[in-house]
Amino acid sequence: MTIIDGKQTAEEYKALLKQEVNVLVAIGKRPPGLAILLIGNNGASETYVANKLKTCHDVGFNASLFRFENTVSESEILNCINELNFNSSIDGVIVQSPFPNHISPQKINEAIHPAKDVDGFHPMNAGRLQQNKPCYIAATPKGIMQLIEKYKIETQGKHCVVVGRSNIVGMPMSILLSRNSKPGNCTVTICHSKTVDLASYTKRADILIAAIGSPELITAAMVKEGAVVIDVGITRVADQATKSGYKLKGDIKYDEVANKCSFITPVPGGVGPMTIIGLLQNTLLAAKNAIYN
Numbered sequence: 001m002t003i004i005d006g007k008q009t010a011e012e013y014k015a016l017l018k019q020e021v022n023v024l025v026a027i028g029k030r031p032p033g034l035a036i037l038l039i040g041n042n043g044a045s046e047t048y049v050a051n052k053l054k055t056c057h058d059v060g061f062n063a064s065l066f067r068f069e070n071t072v073s074e075s076e077i078l079n080c081i082n083e084l085n086f087n088s089s090i091d092g093v094i095v096q097s098p099f100p101n102h103i104s105p106q107k108i109n110e111a112i113h114p115a116k117d118v119d120g121f122h123p124m125n126a127g128r129l130q131q132n133k134p135c136y137i138a139a140t141p142k143g144i145m146q147l148i149e150k151y152k153i154e155t156q157g158k159h160c161v162v163v164g165r166s167n168i169v170g171m172p173m174s175i176l177l178s179r180n181s182k183p184g185n186c187t188v189t190i191c192h193s194k195t196v197d198l199a200s201y202t203k204r205a206d207i208l209i210a211a212i213g214s215p216e217l218i219t220a221a222m223v224k225e226g227a228v229v230i231d232v233g234i235t236r237v238a239d240q241a242t243k244s245g246y247k248l249k250g251d252i253k254y255d256e257v258a259n260k261c262s263f264i265t266p267v268p269g270g271v272g273p274m275t276i277i278g279l280l281q282n283t284l285l286a287a288k289n290a291i292y293n
């Protein structure tokens with residue numbers, strides 16, 4: 001069994017991003033600029049945003065954080081996005097989820113100009129992904145595809161089961177793996193909360209991708225011997241033995257599944273670090289498009 005080291009892989013990609021920024025700056029161009037909007041003070045969101053800002057700083061991007069109270073109005077957020085859409089030093093705009101209930105994720109996603117939609121959530125980018133046209137690919141599936149490539153995991157003709165159908169992970173993941181490309185060419189089954197007898201599907205997966213948000217839902221009995229197992233889930237589970245008072249858990253029961261599969265991503269240190277890389281790669285691409293077009 002091979003543990004897929006997302007942390008190490010992300011470090012390698014970070015070095016490449018840094019090199020590209022150095023080249024841009026050396027030829028007199030500006031570094032890529034990313035704007036992050038953060039609403040409220042959800043602990044997990046604070047951590048994700050801090051990691052994104054740190055990685056931007058490490059590779060030489062300009063990153064700006066726009067903080068809002070939980071009570072901020074939807075129109076205030078939309079106005080901020082609109083200003084950023086017209087700001088020529090900003091290449092990418094993202095709004096950290098989750099949002100308060102009075103703010104519509106759909107309105108937010110559609111307000112970000114598709115050319116600055118480095119999360120790849122705008123319908124324009126999601127639609128272009130489906131049609132296999134150049135687009136910004138949602139960062140988590142993009143990162144997972146790079147892990148699959150790096151670890152030379154064969155996907156052609158394999159049966160991939162994606163558990164979860166969100167626009168952020170499950171849906172784009174299933175499209176990427178079913179495309180006629182390398183990696184790709186899988187036969188994909190999508191499972192979700194209304195799937196009856198989930199185990200009957202997961203047991204038939206050569207490649208199992210869990211993006212559910214339900215800690216340790218997938219047990220060894222639900223996994224085929226020798227499967228490739230990618231765990232996207234991250235949930236904070238209370239644990240008084242730790243300093244923070246919680247532990248991060250994936251959707252996979254790691255200790256028992258690890259004994260049965262061929263490849264597995266740990267949580268933390270698997271998919272998470274590559275999500276940030278996917279986001280920064282999209283931002284670099286947006287910057288190059290803005291600078292050279």
Ligand code: NAD
Nearest residue numbers: 140164165166169192193211212213232233234271272275
């Ligand atoms: P979501 O809540 O939008 O979607 C969850 C999906 O799981 C839904 O499609 C739902 O139908 C399905 N589901 C729920 N219960 C199920 C069940 N019992 N059986 C089968 N399917 C079930 O969540 P999301 O945004 O897609 O995120 C999923 C998980 O991945 C979360 O834990 C999230 O924190 C994590 N995540 C991690 C990263 C990363 O970088 N590692 C990035 C994004 C999301």
